[in-house]
Amino acid sequence: MTKKEFIGYLDHAIDDYASEKVLSGTFEVDTAQYLAEKEYNELLPEGNITPNHHLLNILTDEGKKVGEFWYHFDPENQKKIAYVYDISIFPEHQDQGYGSCAMLLFEEEAKKLGAKRLDLHVFGHNKVAWHLYHNMGYIVTDINMSKNLEKAE
Numbered sequence: 001m002t003k004k005e006f007i008g009y010l011d012h013a014i015d016d017y018a019s020e021k022v023l024s025g026t027f028e029v030d031t032a033q034y035l036a037e038k039e040y041n042e043l044l045p046e047g048n049i050t051p052n053h054h055l056l057n058i059l060t061d062e063g064k065k066v067g068e069f070w071y072h073f074d075p076e077n078q079k080k081i082a083y084v085y086d087i088s089i090f091p092e093h094q095d096q097g098y099g100s101c102a103m104l105l106f107e108e109e110a111k112k113l114g115a116k117r118l119d120l121h122v123f124g125h126n127k128v129a130w131h132l133y134h135n136m137g138y139i140v141t142d143i144n145m146s147k148n149l150e151k152a153e
């Protein structure tokens, strides 16, 4: 991503992240935006050129932009873990295989950089992402569970 593309990415990525955190019950509605912005700023202090963070456009073979990808890999880290912070396929291009393709390309690139393991986080309510990762061989490492007593009968 160029700096301009990164600014465009942040515009919707922070909103999406804040909404997901509210949906999962981790953030309160009134502070979600502030907390989401804070996390992004802390993780990416130098924006799209923050060292070891890869902020990428997902393009078709014809060069059409269909989504965005963000991962981290520190070659000095002993565990050699590449971490997917975000993958998003624009709504009009979803369910056409682009997400799976992007994850495969990421895997190839991470291997070339020396990664030995790929990690990511997925919200329990995100059935599509859950299905995609499971299909690609990712296994569950830990699960947080919760029961909302206001909604439970």
Ligand SMILES: CC(C)(COP(=O)(O)OP(=O)(O)OC[C@H]1O[C@@H](n2cnc3c(N)ncnc32)[C@H](O)[C@@H]1OP(=O)(O)O)[C@@H](O)C(=O)NCCC(=O)NCCS
Residues within 6 Å of the ligand: 086, 087, 088, 089, 090, 093, 094, 095, 096, 097, 098, 099, 100, 101, 121, 122, 123, 126, 127, 128, 129, 131, 132, 135
């Ligand atoms: C998650 C996301 C990246 C997947 O990208 P995509 O291009 O739609 O994914 P693909 O088309 O490669 O694969 C989608 C898979 O989900 C399946 N799927 C579609 N709707 C589903 C549903 N409601 N429940 C379960 N699986 C579903 C599809 O059948 C397909 O599986 P298959 O290959 O076994 O047929 C995309 O939906 C997205 O950007 N979502 C919003 C952002 C997001 O949630 N990002 C993930 C953060 S962890």
